[in-house]
Amino acid sequence: MAFDTGLAVVVLGVAVWTIAARKTVAAVAGFVAFGLLLALVWVRLAAPDVALTEAAIGSGVTGGLLLGAATRLRRIEPSAAGETLGIGLKLAAAVLCILVATGIAAIVLLLPEPAPTLAPQVAKNLDRTGLGNPVTAVLMAYRAIDTLLEVVVLLLALVGIWSLAPDRAWGGFPGARHHADSDGLLAFVAQLLVPIGILVGIHIFWVGSTAPGGEFQGATILAAMWIFAVMAGLLDTPAVNRRWLRLLLVIGPAVFLAIGLAGFAVAGGFLAYPEAYAKVMILTIEVPVTLSIAATLALLVAGPPERPPNG
């Protein structure tokens, strides 16, 4: 208990700093630290699957994205700032936020006893999915439609980002071209870590059916390794009008949807799996979905196309 209290205090301290830091880059660094500590909190909350997601996305990839943005915004930051609030308004905001926090705290303290839970239902039906990890079973079987919609939301966000491209760069290459550094150190780090990272990503994806892990966590690591290779100048980002790239992005949702529709024919409902084949079908969905998510996440970080497709 003392450990939990200490951890909560440190988490809140880093959160305060993320809000209060004067420099944006320092605030972003604080946010990365916050994500890392949150991964510890998730382990304490008996949710290792969420801890993996938080460490990979919340801390890692979001950190990379925000660091890049902070650097690019540094020069224009003063002009980008809106108006600063007066002290009176700040106080009013503080009072409002304390009220909101108190309200949520009251709800936490007044939660019903005994706690409502769906865990027994999940446990009862776990065998029918052929999976050993209850969280993956929820994501891929009981709430599969949420997961399908989520994959579509990722694609929509990417379309939104691409639509911000200037006319001359339409369908072109996202981001600036990174060149290998003169002494090759960064390229060396990337050559060393990227293959290991890809293995770790596949491992996390693969163990997801029986142990903490799964397609989102594995895909995030794959995406991070791809961004790593781009940063080190080993690869360039692909032009977004390439047919193979488009195919890679939609194959996951497409297979998911196709198997979902097939559920009408073989098991009498959308996204219903016939019992004997549940695990095979879930794996058939997971592999292309992982590839699509990895590509989508990486391109979300890369941003809108900035260089024309033919030059």
Added chain:
Amino acid sequence: MTGATLYGLCAAVLVGLGLFGLIVHPQPLRMILAFNLIGSGVFVLFGAVALRGAAAGFGGDPVPQALVITGIVVAFAATALAVALLLRLFR
């Protein structure tokens, strides 16, 4: 006090802090950061509720845990879109 209550209270403070940052910060990137803090607070709250629902041999209720995983990924997509809009705005 149980661990679930402790982290639930921590989540409440996180939401309050994030909301404060969202209101008072003039720089847009800092507002995105603050918004992510609110999101994290909500997720931890879900986690605390999941921990209270521990049953049937699971450490926590897997349904809210799965929802949080979905939520974290969607929050990332929203952040990426917001950052792209921001960079476009001030080019």
Added chain:
Amino acid sequence: MSLVLDGLSILAVCAGALFFLAGTVGLLRFPDPLSRLHALAKADNLGLGLVVLGLLFQAAGLPAALKLIGVWLLTLLAGATVTQLIARTVRPTEPQA
């Protein structure tokens, strides 16, 4: 036997924690970036290494032990190269010798 293993674990983990302490103190108290980098490398390599060593005595089986060693090796590789990268950003601000 398990008492001996527990003792070894406690010893190694304590030593590891000590290196983290030393690394943090060095990072906070040393006067210039390069010596701070030196302190950091100790925490990185030895601190985590000793913690891993301590946990190896408790490992459930060979795969678990190999995974622990893998984490340490990964940190060693990444730490050594990233430290080089950091040192490179420090160098231009130092007076030319």
Added chain:
Amino acid sequence: MADFMFAATGLVVAMVALGLVRLLRGPAAADRIMAAQLLGTGGTAALLLLADAMRAPGAVDVALILALLAAFVSVAFVNALDRSELDRK
């Protein structure tokens, strides 16, 4: 034994949190990256210790990811600095 492991985790987390002061103060950008790097390693160690204390082997995978992505974030950090330095020239 679990109690000892919890105590060790708490100590490492506290150390890492102290190291964050360097992230706050700088002064050079390199100092901030160093604090981030220490945070990554310390977080990895804390997760490994926690995995043992809670008998939750899944946390070892979290540590593995953290070790990998800490390197990724540090490189992104260095990269961002390199670019801003080029801008200045």
